[in-house]
Amino acid sequence: MQRAEYFINLERYPIHQPEAAATQQLLATCQAQMKQAGVCVLPGFLSLEGLTDLVNESNQLAPQAFHSAVKGNAYLEEVPGDLPKDHPMRLEDTTALGVLAYDQIPIESGLRKIYQWKPFVDFVGQVIGRGPLHEYACPLGAINVAVMKDGDYLRWHFDQSDFVVSINLQDPKAGGEFEYVRNIRSKTDPCYKEVRELLQGGRKNVEVLDNPPGCLVLFEGRYTIHRVTRIQGDVLRLIALYGYALAPNVTSTDYLRKIRYGRTH
Numbered sequence: 537m538q539r540a541e542y543f544i545n546l547e548r549y550p551i552h553q554p555e556a557a558a559t560q561q562l563l564a565t566c567q568a569q570m571k572q573a574g575v576c577v578l579p580g581f582l583s584l585e586g587l588t589d590l591v592n593e594s595n596q597l598a599p600q601a602f603h604s605a606v607k608g609n610a611y612l613e614e615v616p617g618d619l620p621k622d623h624p625m626r627l628e629d630t631t632a633l634g635v636l637a638y639d640q641i642p643i644e645s646g647l648r649k650i651y652q653w654k655p656f657v658d659f660v661g662q663v664i665g666r667g668p669l670h671e672y673a674c675p676l677g678a679i680n681v682a683v684m685k686d687g688d689y690l691r692w693h694f695d696q697s698d699f700v701v702s703i704n705l706q707d708p709k710a711g712g713e714f715e716y717v718r719n720i721r722s723k724t725d726p727c728y729k730e731v732r733e734l735l736q737g738g739r740k741n742v743e744v745l746d747n748p749p750g751c752l753v754l755f756e757g758r759y760t761i762h763r764v765t766r767i768q769g770d771v772l773r774l775i776a777l778y779g780y781a782l783a784p785n786v787t788s789t790d791y792l793r794k795i796r797y798g799r800t801h
């Protein structure tokens with residue numbers, strides 16, 4: 537049984553020593569990235585042996601992932617029938633992916649060890665900068681591994697949560713790139729024109745995230761639209777997604793669980 541320390545490259549990212557000058561410097565750099573770009577990338581966050589173990593484990597579990605193909609808009613909301621046909625809220629696309637739920641992740645998994653490790657939770661919380669983080673109280677959603685196979689695709693969307701924490705485990709042979717348009721909308725302006733152009737195939741301000749396996753990514757997706765391009769080839773795209781909340785006892789609705797996991801418990 538390995539502890540969280542085994543899975544993380546602590547020499548490069550000494551988050552277990554929060555008071556150390558190097559850690560303070562790291563934190564400042566991450567906070568600045570987050571503030572400027574809404575995304576923070578920590579390459580090589582996993583140790584080599586940790587990454588190898590987690591890749592093996594996830595590939596073994598992958599056949600048990602619940603696969604769904606769901607059509608919808610970029611807002612993850614009901615499509616209103618009374619708007620013009622080319623309103624971005626009416627532009628639909630299909631997301632197809634497999635998901636391993638929290639209860640399918642073994643108790644001994646390094647993914648759980650990292651997720652629950654206080655120095656990790658504290659560090660991520662400080663980078664996000666919105667107060668202490670709590671484990672997401674959803675028995676299915678606290679940790680997910682998204683399993684994407686040949687032909688799978690995650691359509692352009694805005695997240696309904698403020699931030700996502702992910703660890704890329706395995707890249708497919710081709711495709712599977714995380715694309716985003718930084719702050720395409722804001723709290724006060726939905727910027728429908730820009731969103732429409734993008735959904736209709738425009739490439740204005742599209743950036744591609746460089747997150748090779750072993751990378752930790754913190755991402756704010758409420759105003760930054762993003763997608764994962766179509767997977768090509770027989771190697772799975774595997775990425776761990778960590779759910780944290782800004783308050784205790786936050787969970788998800790039965791409706792969302794049914795769509796994502798095919799079950800409510």
Ligand SMILES: O=C(O)CCC(=O)C(=O)O
Pocket residue numbers: 682690695700702714762764775777
């Ligand atoms: O798979 C990814 O890289 C991103 C997932 C994502 O955008 C989401 O779950 O909302």
Ligand SMILES: [Fe+2]
Pocket residue numbers: 693694695700757762
């Ligand atoms: Fe997202």
